[in-house]
Amino acid sequence: MRINLALQGGGAHGAFTWGVLDRLLDDDEIEVAAISGTSAGALNGAAFKAGMIAGGREGARANLDWLWGQVGAINDMRLPTWMASFSPAPAAVSRALEYSLPYSLAETATRVISPYAYGPFYRNPLDRIVRRFSYEQVCAQTGPALFIGATNVRTGKIRVFQHEEITTDVILASACLPTLFQAVEIRDPKTGTCEAYWDGGYTGNPALFPLFHRDLPDDIVIVNINPLERPDLPVTPQEILNRINEISFNSSLLRELRAIQFARTLLSEGKVERGAMKDVLIHMIADDDLMRDLSVATKLVPSPSVLADLKAAGRAAAEAFLADHRAKIGREASVDLRAMFN
Numbered sequence: 183m184r185i186n187l188a189l190q191g192g193g194a195h196g197a198f199t200w201g202v203l204d205r206l207l208d209d210d211e212i213e214v215a216a217i218s219g220t221s222a223g224a225l226n227g228a229a230f231k232a233g234m235i236a237g238g239r240e241g242a243r244a245n246l247d248w249l250w251g252q253v254g255a256i257n258d259m260r261l262p263t264w265m266a267s268f269s270p271a272p273a274a275v276s277r278a279l280e281y282s283l284p285y286s287l288a289e290t291a292t293r294v295i296s297p298y299a300y301g302p303f304y305r306n307p308l309d310r311i312v313r314r315f316s317y318e319q320v321c322a323q324t325g326p327a328l329f330i331g332a333t334n335v336r337t338g339k340i341r342v343f344q345h346e347e348i349t350t351d352v353i354l355a356s357a358c359l360p361t362l363f364q365a366v367e368i369r370d371p372k373t374g375t376c377e378a379y380w381d382g383g384y385t386g387n388p389a390l391f392p393l394f395h396r397d398l399p400d401d402i403v404i405v406n407i408n409p410l411e412r413p414d415l416p417v418t419p420q421e422i423l424n425r426i427n428e429i430s431f432n433s434s435l436l437r438e439l440r441a442i443q444f445a446r447t448l449l450s451e452g453k454v455e456r457g458a459m460k461d462v463l464i465h466m467i468a469d470d471d472l473m474r475d476l477s478v479a480t481k482l483v484p485s486p487s488v489l490a491d492l493k494a495a496g497r498a499a500a501e502a503f504l505a506d507h508r509a510k511i512g513r514e515a516s517v518d519l520r521a522m523f524n
Contacts, residue, residue, distance in 0.1 A: 183511045184215045184399040185465075187326075188390055191221025191357065191383040191431065192407040193481030195473065197489040199226045199405045200250050201496020202467050207239045209504065216327035216398050218342075218389050220382035223405070224330040224356040225249060225312070228348070231328050232319035250493070252311045254486040297364045306363050312353045321346045329392040331382035332356045335365050340385035340434075341377075342392050355379035362482075383431045390438045394460050401511050403503075405496075406468040408432050424477045439464065443519035463515040465507060469499045 189199050203226060206212055214234075219227035226246065233245025297304065320328065323345065330343045332355040343352045355366035358380050365378035382388070393402050408428045416425045442462050448454040449461055472495050480488055507516040 183211055183401075183508075184213045185401045185403050185511060186216045186218070186393040186398055187214055187227070188388045188393065188402055188404040189217060189219040189223025189226050190387050190405060190407045190435070191219075191223050191381065193222060193359075194253065194484040194489060195407045195476065195481050195492060196222025196226055197250055197253075197492035198407050198469065198473075198496040198499070199223060200246050200489075201493035201498075202405050202500040203230055203246055203496075204243060204493065205497040205500035205504075207243050210239075214326045216329070216393055216395075218329040218331070218392050219356070220331045220386060220388040221357040222407075223388050224353050224382070225253075225308075227326075227328050227330070228312075228315055228320045228353060231322075231326050232316045235319040235322055235325045236316065249311065250489055252314075253484045254489050256307045256311075256484050297360075297362060304364060306354055306358075308354060308357060309350070312350050315350070315353070317349065321348050327392075327398070329389065330356050331386040331389040332358070332366075332379040333382055333385045335360075335378040335380055338385070340382065340389055341379070342386070342389055344392070356382040384434070386434050386438075387431050388435070390435070390442070390462075394462065396460065399512070400461060401463045401465060403465045403467060404435070406435075406466050406470075407473060409468075409470045409473045410436075411470070412474055420477065427478050439519055440523055443523060446519070463510075463512075464517045464519060465503070465511070465515065466517050467496075467499050467503045469495050 187203075189196075192198075199222065206214070214230070217227040217230065219225075226249070229245045229249040230242050233242035235241075237244065319325070328344060328348065330348055330352055331340050332343070332352065333339070334341055349368075351366050351368050354363075355368060356379075358364075358366050360380045365380055367376050367378050369376045387408070388404075390402060390404075408431050410432055412425060412428070416422045442464060445454070445459045446461060449456060449459060472492075503516075510516045
């Protein structure tokens with residue numbers, strides 16, 4: 183069963199995707215043909231591909247384990263990691279962080295202190311991790327096709343990088359939150375111009391259109407780590423800011439899903455000839471109940487205990503998806519887009 187993976191960004195919540203990928207690697211019948219990733223999804227996709235090429239399924243598993251072990255060891259003065267040694271439930275960590283004085287001060291600092299104010303002391307804490315990726319494998323023409331999205335600061339448009347275009351700077355750009363990190367400048371070797379990039383989640387979280395290529399399978403499995411819906415009205419400052427973050431980082435995905443449904447409607451009604459458009463089959467692996475208990479705070483704090491819980495939740499969600507929808511792969515969508523947008 184050949185599938186494409188669309189991996190959302192969401193900071194440390196990307197450990198949920200780590201668990202999903204870990205479970206999919208257990209299934210020898212599932213082949214990942216292509217990956218589109220943004221931010222944490224870009225890191226997961228690069229680690230998955232490089233490991234798969236170097237050592238097959240076990241190589242991919244080991245590379246993902248290494249990646250998140252490194253993320254859990256980040257200790258950066260801009261990220262409130264003071265709770266890293268504790269191991270309560272993720273929801274308890276989230277609430278404790280959101281209402282703690284250190285986190286409030288750190289969050290406030292991002293509104294009044296530019297990442298450019300650090301001068302020669304500036305560093306991106308992800309740099310030391312991303313530089314250790316094996317780019318010979320990440321950029322290889324073999325293995326799963328890999329697409330990484332970043333947002334052009336000047337134009338506000340998404341740019342999707344692939345093959346030899348993918349570098350350390352490209353992955354850092356895809357995960358560049360502008361309130362925390364300086365924009366990543368990337369020179370286009372064809373034009374010689376230099377463009378600045380921010381997090382790809384603003385314009386494609388993740389971008390689905392690279393997966394529409396005719397040579398790729400129809401099935402796109404979205405690993406969603408930002409809840410699409412919250413039943414309760416956010417009323418506290420923390421709840422309001424968190425929901426704004428979720429809506430912002432889901433908006434581009436929802437636009438693409440609406441376009442996919444529009445195309446499917448045209449095909450089903452015979453208004454467009456079969457073969458003129460790709461009939462994309464959408465699936466989704468998520469745990470919205472868990473993610474609703476978390477917040478921006480746990481996205482920014484890579485606590486090892488929370489990462490481990492998120493990995494376990496990702497494995498469980500992937501297990502449930504395969505149990506419920508495995509037979510639909512290659513045949514029909516498991517997400518009812520018509521109902522989603524009605």
